[in-house]
Amino acid sequence: MNEPIIKLEKVVKRFGDTTVLNELDFEVQPGEKVTIIGPSGSGKSTVLRILMTLEGIDSGMIYVAGQPLWHEYKNDALVPAGEAHLRNMRKHMGMVFQQFNLFPHMTVRRNITEAPVHVLGLSKHEARQRAEEYLELVGLADQADKFPRQLSGGQQQRVAIARALAMRPRIMLFDEPTSALDPELVGEVLSVIQRLSQEHDLTMLLVTHEMQFAQQISDRVCFFDKGVIVEQGTPETLFANPVEPRTREFLKGVTLEATVEQDA
Numbered sequence: 273m274n275e276p277i278i279k280l281e282k283v284v285k286r287f288g289d290t291t292v293l294n295e296l297d298f299e300v301q302p303g304e305k306v307t308i309i310g311p312s313g314s315g316k317s318t319v320l321r322i323l324m325t326l327e328g329i330d331s332g333m334i335y336v337a338g339q340p341l342w343h344e345y346k347n348d349a350l351v352p353a354g355e356a357h358l359r360n361m362r363k364h365m366g367m368v369f370q371q372f373n374l375f376p377h378m379t380v381r382r383n384i385t386e387a388p389v390h391v392l393g394l395s396k397h398e399a400r401q402r403a404e405e406y407l408e409l410v411g412l413a414d415q416a417d418k419f420p421r422q423l424s425g426g427q428q429q430r431v432a433i434a435r436a437l438a439m440r441p442r443i444m445l446f447d448e449p450t451s452a453l454d455p456e457l458v459g460e461v462l463s464v465i466q467r468l469s470q471e472h473d474l475t476m477l478l479v480t481h482e483m484q485f486a487q488q489i490s491d492r493v494c495f496f497d498k499g500v501i502v503e504q505g506t507p508e509t510l511f512a513n514p515v516e517p518r519t520r521e522f523l524k525g526v527t528l529e530a531t532v533e534q535d536a
């Protein structure tokens with residue numbers, strides 16, 4: 273097995289008195305597509321937000337691409353990471369949020385070129401070429417001059433995916449990318465993510481409530497509860513033969529919901 277591209281060792285995260293991640297151990301291999309499922313409040317989004325350095329940790333160690341994320345070496349000693357280290361580490365990762373988080377006052381093209389120019393130092397011309405490349409990939413080549421408000425939610429989310437990809441990250445983090453969308457717009461976003469997962473050697477870490485989709489795209493599914501991984505495995509084993517009672521209970525509810533929706 274390769275060196276993991278993401279490694280969490282005994283990570284603890286608290287909000288006030290609540291322990292959200294409880295000595296979490298978790299690894300992702302390069303190129304692996306991993307889905308995190310679990311009940312509301314189990315800490316799924318927190319894992320992604322910590323990786324993207326949007327939230328700090330209370331204890332434990334995290335490594336991304338072989339380097340400590342929340343720590344850095346100074347004179348051979350491991351110390352809490354400074355802003356420059358965090359900025360560098362963030363370049364390994366792109367994140368897609370539930371609520372798209374596009375810049376409302378910028379065109380689609382500008383949303384995508386902004387970070388490659390200002391963070392990576394690309395020329396405007398290079399960044400525009402990249403924007404075109406990734407807009408093409410998400411099927412929105414003809415929307416570059418529009419503003420986010422002129423697009424549907426599904427289109428906005430596809431722009432958000434193009435924007436994250438334009439930084440050429442090695443790791444893509446998706447935090448419930450379809451849960452803010454009207455049901456009829458979910459499919460177009462899932463199919464872009466599915467294409468990405470098939471055609472690119474990106475490492476993907478996805479939090480989703482779309483169980484069928486998780487089943488289709490994942491190499492591995494992790495069931496989270498109360499800040500730890502209760503059970504994990506290939507989609508075939510986890511969905512068909514969950515072993516742990518908590519996983520069984522969760523998946524029972526999920527199947528029921530999906531059936532109700534289909535019947536409606």
Ligand SMILES: Nc1ncnc2c1ncn2[C@@H]1O[C@H](COP(=O)(O)OP(=O)(O)OP(=O)(O)O)[C@@H](O)[C@H]1O
Pocket residue numbers: 287290292310311312313314315316317318319
């Ligand atoms: N910034 C914050 N301040 C205080 N509590 C927080 C904060 N962010 C998350 N929490 C709490 O941490 C717990 C885990 O949140 P998290 O968003 O990771 O859960 P989740 O598994 O992704 O849930 P969901 O499926 O509902 O999105 C929840 O109890 C949440 O209320």
